[in-house]
Amino acid sequence: MAAGFDPARLTQARRLAGLTKKAVADELGVSPVAVSQWEAGATTPRPDNIGHLADVLDVIPPFFSAGRPYARLDGASAHFRSLRRTPATQRDKAIAYTEQVWELAHALEKRVQLPPVDLPNLPTDVLVEDPCAPEVAARMLREHWKVQEGPIAHLVRTMETHGIIVTLSPFAGAATATVDAFSTSHLDRPVVVLTPDRANDVYRHRFTAAHELGHLVLHGEVATGDPQQEKEADRFAAEFLTPSAQITPRLPARLDLKVLEQLSGEWGVSVESLIYRCREVGAVSDASYRRAYQRLNQLRKLNLFRPTPVEGYSGEIPILLTRAFELAEANGLSLKDLAAELSLKLPRLRLLLGAPTTRPELRLVND
Template identity: 50%
Template sequence: MSFTELLWELVYELESHIRLPAVDLPGWDGGETIPDLPTDPQQAARALRACWGLGDGPIPHLVRLLESRGIVVTVLPFPNEDSRKLDGFSTARLPTRPVIVLNDERDDVYRHRFSCAHELGHLLLHSEAHPGDVQHERQADAFAAEFLTPAARLTGSLPTRVDFTILGRLQQTWGVSLDSLLVRCRELGLHTEAVSGRAWRRLRALRAQGLLPCTSVQGFPGEIPVLLQRAYEMAQRKGITAQRLADELHWPADMVLKLLAQDPRPDLYLGLAPSTAPAP
């Protein structure tokens, strides 16, 4: 059984006890009937922003936004050799709700956010999964870039010359990588091929010098999935334990806990006995 199938079974079981947010994803055939978005990636990104009332500014908490729209976002708990090559994958073909699975081994919040937006693009644009399809990957990238950094709002802020001070500020404002911003400079016609080449060489040099370390996802709570954990916590308050879920699913309990991003190991508490030493 694939990871997404295991995840779906767990989500289905949780939903028999806890009501999760309704799915709000235009065109998703398991939710309400909503007109499909345009097939052009950039137009689809702008249409989704309009549908969700996001305006054209930065999206500060992308993962939490998707979870609030009923999309299950999770981190792969046991990556294998093949999955380590991926930043993420997704499916809209499960019966109850769409799923996005992210690989957090690289622990880079900007890459993490772009991967999430990229998979959102796949959910909206590609009803049939074709892993590795070059055209689909480019379309998902184009969707993610426009969804996270709308051209109409971003273009006036981008430097026409290579200026990593300005790009660094934009990185923090928009929550995207310097790589993504350099690509936007080129595709929006602000950098010539020669200027773009110099920019990429400079970026590689800065990284080689250790001047641009990755920014950990852990410092951004809004980018860490919590939907399944919160659902499990609510279930626990109703007396639904991990062991009960495991019994209902015919799984070992530690698998349930791993999929819920819970540590299956018991906690060790060290108590301190009252001090008998005389006061100084």
């Protein structure tokens, strides 16, 4: 194993564990410099250190072996929905998770034909010169995907049928709330990662998915991290989900929350989004816009406008990877075989697949 040790795998495992080099060094009783040299490939850890590393980082020793397909990403390759409040360690964890999602998809695609990636290349004059580029891009994508007029009933499923890998997983545990969502188009398949913390409201979940789709369409070759890109992705999402030409005639002349709630359920967007849309298309004044937001916040505090979880909306829960595995399994691939091929523990593989744990949950109650 030491001779075939892959330093990039150590970096990936450490980032997935959310540990610094010093933290790993302390666990092993070595210096942080030694861990840095292992990750740089300058030196190789001893066999006993490899076993200890596997224990500390919750992987199996073969995980560190060289030779498996590997897609390296860096921080500039992913658009983070909440970049400023996402700690660097959590961004690293998210990126390492995405690398493993790609590896899983790559392994499955050797056995199952996944939908081809179908994202249009927008003209440069639209992306660079048109101040309405996000809205133009959203309309062009609806046309390219032959989306019928009106609401998009199953957004996540629509994205998957056009070759985009979408995942919904608590990959960062309790820290998922700081990550929110992110995406990358720097792999041969675009990946959008959504988190359960945002899935407690299906409308926010859908808007977040559309926001990340906007990054894939608008910012595929652009360096990430510009706040302006986040605004553009929001504008894309609003136009993609509620095209101005279609939604404007439906918006009330006065900000009637009851009417907006009905439109919310019909179009699959939040009341907040529709209030903002009213101001965006010039249907209401800024003062009316602010009053409506204040009124809605008051009603939410009274639990009169409750969020709707995503669980009841099958078309908004990713299934591409799980269905691909089910098809491969029907043709002879077992979960254990796939885990061995990827050098992953079974719980880790189930997490990547989006499959529920097979262990029953123990609940303790007071008599």
